[in-house]
Amino acid sequence: MSAMKETILKTSRFSVERVTHLLPNGHTHSREIVRHPGAVIILPVLADGSVCLIRNYRVSLDQELLELPAGTLEAGEPPVECAVRELKEETGYSCGKMEPLCDFFMSPGILDEHMHAFVATELRPGEPAREEGELISNSILSMAETEAAIRSGEVKDAKTIVALLYFSQFWIANKSS
Amino acid sequence: MSAMKETILKTSRFSVERVTHLLPNGHTHSREIVRHPGAVIILPVLADGSVCLIRNYRVSLDQELLELPAGTLEAGEPPVECAVRELKEETGYSCGKMEPLCDFFMSPGILDEHMHAFVATELRPGEPAREEGELISNSILSMAETEAAIRSGEVKDAKTIVALLYFSQFWIANKSS
Numbered sequence: 601m602s603a604m605k606e607t608i609l610k611t612s613r614f615s616v617e618r619v620t621h622l623l624p625n626g627h628t629h630s631r632e633i634v635r636h637p638g639a640v641i642i643l644p645v646l647a648d649g650s651v652c653l654i655r656n657y658r659v660s661l662d663q664e665l666l667e668l669p670a671g672t673l674e675a676g677e678p679p680v681e682c683a684v685r686e687l688k689e690e691t692g693y694s695c696g697k698m699e700p701l702c703d704f705f706m707s708p709g710i711l712d713e714h715m716h717a718f719v720a721t722e723l724r725p726g727e728p729a730r731e732e733g734e735l736i737s738n739s740i741l742s743m744a745e746t747e748a749a750i751r752s753g754e755v756k757d758a759k760t761i762v763a764l765l766y767f768s769q770f771w772i773a774n775k776s777s
Numbered sequence: 778m779s780a781m782k783e784t785i786l787k788t789s790r791f792s793v794e795r796v797t798h799l800l801p802n803g804h805t806h807s808r809e810i811v812r813h814p815g816a817v818i819i820l821p822v823l824a825d826g827s828v829c830l831i832r833n834y835r836v837s838l839d840q841e842l843l844e845l846p847a848g849t850l851e852a853g854e855p856p857v858e859c860a861v862r863e864l865k866e867e868t869g870y871s872c873g874k875m876e877p878l879c880d881f882f883m884s885p886g887i888l889d890e891h892m893h894a895f896v897a898t899e900l901r902p903g904e905p906a907r908e909e910g911e912l913i914s915n916s917i918l919s920m921a922e923t924e925a926a927i928r929s930g931e932v933k934d935a936k937t938i939v940a941l942l943y944f945s946q947f948w949i950a951n952k953s954s
Contacts, residue, residue, distance in 0.1 A: 603839075609786045609793060611809040614887055616786060616793065619836050632788040633837045634811055636887070658885040659796050660810045662780075665885060672886070704935045706884040708835040708842060709849070710791055710813070713884055715935070751947045758881045758892065758935045765942035770928045 608632070613672065636713035640683040641670040641759045643701065643767055644693055644720040650742045652691050652723075653760070657735035666739060666749060667757040668764070670715075679716035687720055689729045691738050696722025702766050706759065717763040719771065743768060785809070790849065813890035817860040818847040818936045820878065820944055821870055821897040827919045829868050829900075830937070834912035843916060843926060844934040845941070847892075856893035864897055866906045868915050873899025879943050883936065894940045896948065920945060 602622055609616040613636075620630040644652040657664050671686030673679065683698050701717040730736055741749065746764050749755045755764070779799055786793040790813075797807040821829040834841050848863030850856065860875050878894040907913055918926065923941050926932045932941070 603836075611793070613809065614811070616788070621836060631836055632790065634791070634888070639886075658882075659780075659798060659808055660885050660887065660889040661882065665882070667885075670886070702930060704933045704938060705835075705838065705842070706935050707888060707890055708837050708844075708934060709816075709847075710837065710890075711811070711884060711888060712837040713887075747946070750943070753879060756881045757885060758883050758939055761881060761943070762935055762938045765946060766927070766938070769924070769942060769946065 607635075632710070634711040634713075636672075636711060637675070638673045638679070638714040638716070639670060639759075640673065640679050640686060640716045640718060641668050641763050642683050642687045642698075642718050642720050643668055643763050644687060644691060644695065644723055646723055646740065650740050651746055651764070652693065653739045653741060653746070654690055655737050655739055664735075665757050666755050667760045670759060680718065683716070683718040683720070688726070689731070690736055692726045692728040693720070693723045694726055695720040695724075701763060701771060704759075704762055715759050715762075717759070717766070719767065743772075784812075809887070811888040811890075813849075813888060814852070815850045815856070815891040815893070816847060816883075816936075817850065817856050817863060817893045817895060818845050818940050819860050819864045819875075819895050819897050820845055820940050821864060821868060821872065821900055823900055823917065827917050828923055828941070829870065830916045830918060830923070831867055832914050832916055841912075842934050843932050844937045847936060857895065860893070860895040860897070865903065866908070867913055869903045869905040870897070870900045871903055872897040872901075878940060878948060881936075881939055892936050892939075894936070894943070896944065920949075 604620040606618045615635045617633050617635050655664050656667050669690040673682050699719045701719050703716045706713040781797040783795045792812045794810050794812050832841050833844050846867040850859050876896045878896050880893045883890040
């Protein structure tokens with residue numbers, strides 16, 4: 601569909617664009633879209649099958665969420681490299697294997713953020729390199745505990761729920777078949 | 778945590794706020810947050826157990842996604858009323874029952890959007906009342922087909938994946954136990 605586009609705000613982590621479309625009925629329709637460089641989320645699986653989540657203070661909500669480690673793509677950065685970097689920065693873990701799990705869009709009504717999910721294994725603990733303003737701590741849970749935390753509503757972060765439920769429903773079943 | 782807040786953009790569907798925090802180490806840290814009124818997503822279950830999804834053209838991605846019906850809260854609107862309204866507008870279905878499923882945050886790194894998921898049953902077909910600019914058509918799938926579409930990557934909308942996997946993993950198991 602043909603569209604006119606105009607950037608109306610730039611910030612350090614996203615911009616806002618006004619998109620005007622010519623509809624099939626001849627009318628025009630404008631809406632503002634938040635443009636985002638894309639991001640990764642990492643499901644770090646320890647040797648005993650437990651998962652490393654993080655407790656992460658979120659400025660947007662003024663509360664701490666229980667999430668998987670994640671981060672935003674830098675310009676030109678391949679998602680798998682971003683995943684290795686963010687896993688190390690946020691949790692301290694280096695990994696021997698980083699495998700793609702699935703990918704999805706976070707809120708396509710207003711936001712073009714494309715999320716790439718990975719499974720990290722062969723983990724080696726180390727020192728995190730958290731950015732200023734990141735208030736983060738690791739939280740190791742069994743898969744049964746993560747599922748209970750999703751079911752009870754303790755986990756409220758959409759990308760974390762997608763990655764964990766996709767992993768338990770499709771990845772583990774696939775690996776064991 | 779104490780914070781200074783300043784609105785730097787208003788659009789018809791969201792605004793952008795700059796939040797400046799005083800960190801425990803005495804430094805300040807600013808970031809821009811997309812403020813959103815919150816939204817609902819509806820999982821409409823037909824009498825035979827199949828699900829009504831929609832094919833929805835998304836301006837943000839310039840592509841059609843396979844999603845559950847959803848919509849944004851109007852000022853002061855209770856989520857359950859919004860769910861009944863959006864189900865009717867987008868799919869044509871009225872429902873006898875609209876039950877809360879779960880709730881979650883779409884992209885808390887930049888966006889405060891809070892999503893309320895519902896299960897709609899006792900459905901009666903009718904005429905949709907789609908808004909101008911909404912290019913939508915219904916798509917009825919069995920639960921097995923929706924799971925295959927998530928697994929294959931055909932479903933790429935995060936809220937739709939959360940609602941469907943939460944439903945199949947926790948709701949159906951709960952109802953049948």
